[in-house]
Amino acid sequence: MYTExxxxxxxxxxxxxxxxxxxxxLVPTMGNLHAGHLALVEQARKLADRVVxxxxxxxxxxxAGEDFLSYPRTLEQDTHLLMQSExxxxxxxxxxxxxxxxxxxxxxxxxxxxxxxLCGVSRPGHFRGVATVVTKLFNCVQPDIALFGEKDYQxxxxxxxxxxxLCLPIEIIAVPTVREADGLALSSRNAYLTDEQRRLAxxxxxxxxxxxxxxxxxxxxxxxxxxxxxSDLRSAGFEPDYIEVRRADNLAEPTIDTQxxxxxxxxxxGQTRLIDNINFSL
Ligand code: PAF
Numbered sequence: 001m002y003t004e005x006x007x008x009x010x011x012x013x014x015x016x017x018x019x020x021x022x023x024x025x026l027v028p029t030m031g032n033l034h035a036g037h038l039a040l041v042e043q044a045r046k047l048a049d050r051v052v053x054x055x056x057x058x059x060x061x062x063x064a065g066e067d068f069l070s071y072p073r074t075l076e077q078d079t080h081l082l083m084q085s086e087x088x089x090x091x092x093x094x095x096x097x098x099x100x101x102x103x104x105x106x107x108x109x110x111x112x113x114x115x116x117x118l119c120g121v122s123r124p125g126h127f128r129g130v131a132t133v134v135t136k137l138f139n140c141v142q143p144d145i146a147l148f149g150e151k152d153y154q155x156x157x158x159x160x161x162x163x164x165x166l167c168l169p170i171e172i173i174a175v176p177t178v179r180e181a182d183g184l185a186l187s188s189r190n191a192y193l194t195d196e197q198r199r200l201a202x203x204x205x206x207x208x209x210x211x212x213x214x215x216x217x218x219x220x221x222x223x224x225x226x227x228x229x230x231s232d233l234r235s236a237g238f239e240p241d242y243i244e245v246r247r248a249d250n251l252a253e254p255t256i257d258t259q260x261x262x263x264x265x266x267x268x269x270g271q272t273r274l275i276d277n278i279n280f281s282l
Contacts, residue, residue: 109166
């Protein structure tokens with residue numbers, strides 16, 4: 001596996017592969033890799049000749065007071081895992097390499113509306129940071145396909161919309177969420193949970209499953225349903241940020257006739273903000 005830190009050296013590999021007519025997959029990550037990331041890599045391996053994984057903790061997607069400085073950085077372990085997964089190239093740029101114009105003062109990419117709802121309300125600027133870095137990574141690697149986890153459902157839709165509206169010739173592939181045996185969605189931030197919080201954390205997925213069950217049994221008063229579930233989560237020790245039933249294709253409010261739904265939740269357990277979602281058809 002090659003490890004590259006500059007766009008110039010990354011491109012020399014990409015050019016060779018392109019000349020050989022090879023099909024290239026990109027898996028963007030912020031490192032601290034777990035089985036969720038490895039599922040993206042495994043899927044990429046199946047679909048492409050070459051797999052590029054980027055490891056970059058993107059300052060532009062963290063707000064003031066968020067965990068940019070303390071975000072777990074485990075490059076040695078990540079390198080080992082990516083070598084084992086037969087990745088062709090790991091791209092690990094410095095901040096200045098990707099943000100030559102400055103993190104907050106340079107050119108950016110904004111996907112309006114979709115970025116301002118749900119997580120965008122409590123994390124203003126977050127999706128602008130994601131859309132900007134993913135556009136940069138797309139331009140650096142120029143992959144045929146790029147893979148993202150369904151765990152970050154809103155991020156996935158923001159990236160799909162951005163790719164379509166900027167006419168980028170890249171297919172976005174969604175990979176299902178990988179869960180612990182008790183249902184907790186894998187996330188680097190799970191490491192912040194205390195033992196007691198870790199014990200409670202699976203209740204979030206159970207709440208989503210309960211909502212889905214009620215909707216599949218005919219419940220159509222989504223507002224009342226999610227208020228009840230939010231109140232149950234509060235009693236269990238969570239501080240819910242939102243729990244919402246939305247259209248699965250664009251996160252708009254559903255009507256009673258909407259067939260494809262997603263239920264999304266974000267809640268704090270102590271200092272840790274957890275997100276999860278479940279999508280299904282009626
Ligand atoms: O999902 C993530 O890890 C990040 O938001 C991403 C897509 C790598 C952009 O920094």
